[in-house]
Amino acid sequence: xxxxxxxGLGQHTLHAGHPHDAPATGVADADVHQEHPIKLYLVxxxxxxxxxxxxxxxxxVGLQGYLRWSLILIFMMLKxxxxxxxxxxxxxxxxxxxxxxxxxxxxxxxxxxxxxxxADYTLLTRMVFFGTGS
Amino acid sequence: MAETTLTHIGQTQPRPAGLxxxxxxxxxxxxxxKNVSWGKAMMWIFLLSDTFVFGCFLLSYMTxxxxxxxxxxxxxxxxxxxxxxxxxxxxxxxxxxxxxISSSGTMAMAVNFGYRHDRRKTAILMLLTAALGATxxxxxxxxxxxxxxxxxxxxxxxxGAAQFGSSxxxxxxxxxxxxxxxxxxxxxxxxxxxxxxxxxxxxGFFTSRRGRYESVEIMGLYWHFVDLVWVFIFAFFYLW
Numbered sequence: 551x552x553x554x555x556x557x558g559l560g561q562h563t564l565h566a567g568h569p570h571d572a573p574a575t576g577v578a579d580a581d582v583h584q585e586h587p588i589k590l591y592l593v594x595x596x597x598x599x600x601x602x603x604x605x606x607x608x609x610x611v612g613l614q615g616y617l618r619w620s621l622i623l624i625f626m627m628l629k630x631x632x633x634x635x636x637x638x639x640x641x642x643x644x645x646x647x648x649x650x651x652x653x654x655x656x657x658x659x660x661x662x663x664x665x666x667x668x669a670d671y672t673l674l675t676r677m678v679f680f681g682t683g684s
Numbered sequence: 685m686a687e688t689t690l691t692h693i694g695q696t697q698p699r700p701a702g703l704x705x706x707x708x709x710x711x712x713x714x715x716x717x718k719n720v721s722w723g724k725a726m727m728w729i730f731l732l733s734d735t736f737v738f739g740c741f742l743l744s745y746m747t748x749x750x751x752x753x754x755x756x757x758x759x760x761x762x763x764x765x766x767x768x769x770x771x772x773x774x775x776x777x778x779x780x781x782x783x784x785i786s787s788s789g790t791m792a793m794a795v796n797f798g799y800r801h802d803r804r805k806t807a808i809l810m811l812l813t814a815a816l817g818a819t820x821x822x823x824x825x826x827x828x829x830x831x832x833x834x835x836x837x838x839x840x841x842x843x844g845a846a847q848f849g850s851s852x853x854x855x856x857x858x859x860x861x862x863x864x865x866x867x868x869x870x871x872x873x874x875x876x877x878x879x880x881x882x883x884x885x886x887x888g889f890f891t892s893r894r895g896r897y898e899s900v901e902i903m904g905l906y907w908h909f910v911d912l913v914w915v916f917i918f919a920f921f922y923l924w
Contacts, residue, residue, distance in 0.1 A: 585799050595789035602785055606778045609760050609923050619924070626919035630912055637792045637908045639901070644699070646709035647717050651728050658739040665743050669750035676753050 594636045601629045727902045731909045734862075738913050741855050742920055748847035757843035759922050763827070777922050780823050781914065784863075787816035788911040791904045798900035803877055806900060810874035813907065817867040824860045828853075855917055862910050873903045 605625035608618055635641040640648055699705040699718075710716050717725045749756050760773040767775065794809035831852070835842045838850040876882065876895060885894040 586796065588793065588796060591789065591792045591796060595785070595792070598785045598788070599782065602778075602781050605919065605923060606774065606781070609774050612760075622919050622923045626915055629915045633788065633908050633912050633915070637788055637911075638905055644709065644717065644719060645702070645706045647720055647725065647728065649706055650716070651732055654732060655735050655739065658736070658743070661739070661743060662746070665747045666750065669747045672747075672751035673753065676751065680753065 590636065594632050597632060598629055601625050601632075605629075721898060723898060723902050724905070727905050731905065734909065734913075738855075738858070738916070741851075741858060742916060745847075745851040745855060745921065748851055749845070752845045752847060754845040756845050757841060757848045759924075762831070762843065762848075763922060774922060776823060776827055777918065780820055780827075781918055783816050783820050783823070784911050784914050787813045787820070788908055790816065791907045795901045795904040798877070798897045801883065801897060803880060803883065806897075807874045807878040810870050810877065810900070810903075814867045814870040814874065817863050817870065817907075817910075821860055821863050821867070824856060824863075828856075852921070855921060859910070859913055859917060862913070866907050866910050869903060870907065873899055 602625075605622060608621045608625070613621065634652075640652070700708055709718055712718075720728075761771075763777050764771040764773045765775045790809045791813045794806050794813060797805040797809060836849045836852070838853055840846045841849050876886075876888075877897075877900065879886075881888075882895050882897045882899065885896075887893060888895055
């Protein structure tokens, strides 16, 4: 409880010291940097629609092979990046938070690599013991 | 050490650029996230853990799909709908994607108006977000019943590898649950906004803490995350 109180206090004084703070209602905003023009959100929204349409078209047109997979991944990463950076405001957060949140998921790629080897091995043993049929 | 002292008198101290600043924040006393409230930091950390949960689901799906000798059912055909005399591939999933992205857009607007303390617009946009989320869950229920009627089960399906059903129900089911809880909490927060709880500092019914308009942003973080997960599910499960 003491910690929570201290935190709340820190939060409040933190903003009292901020030059741009507007204490009109007496309720402290958490972060005054978070007001962005509506146009920014509309532009990102439109881009998300375009990118989603793009990834749907990949399937609709019926692209196959590496072109299909790379396009899917590109559209996916662009969409994810826009959502995290703008909609979730990560672009305006302090780097200490951004790194703490964005770096750990990259470790999932290591897990992915391990599971690729594991899956290949399982497939190989299945083919050895059960044959390639059915 | 000078920095810790500054924190106590409550000023945002200038931060060295780049990694040096990260090191300074993390090695300072008591708070690593200097200008982030505990609520927001905890939501981010929860989302990080949820990322790993969904990451593991998608990984297990990848492992199952890569290690089976039986051909994987073609999602483009499985999820096609018969409209106007022809089969349109993945059309329901595409509509669901657009609905979810729209809800993310309205949520971003709600957060924006929340910071302007515009009660009315914030509440309306949040309710709109909740409605779009409910639409999404409804379409997912339709998709599930259609597939179940066609004979997809967690242990098998008429088109190929048996793991298709278990991966599908597990991944989309967990995501749908997230959307459902999101809708419930959106409605709760929208009611608080509408009633003016964040203007008057009325204590919450559960935690007895005074809410702030930041709650709208924290709610928004969760909602955008649900959309984010769908981006990955759409790419890996439906399109791949």
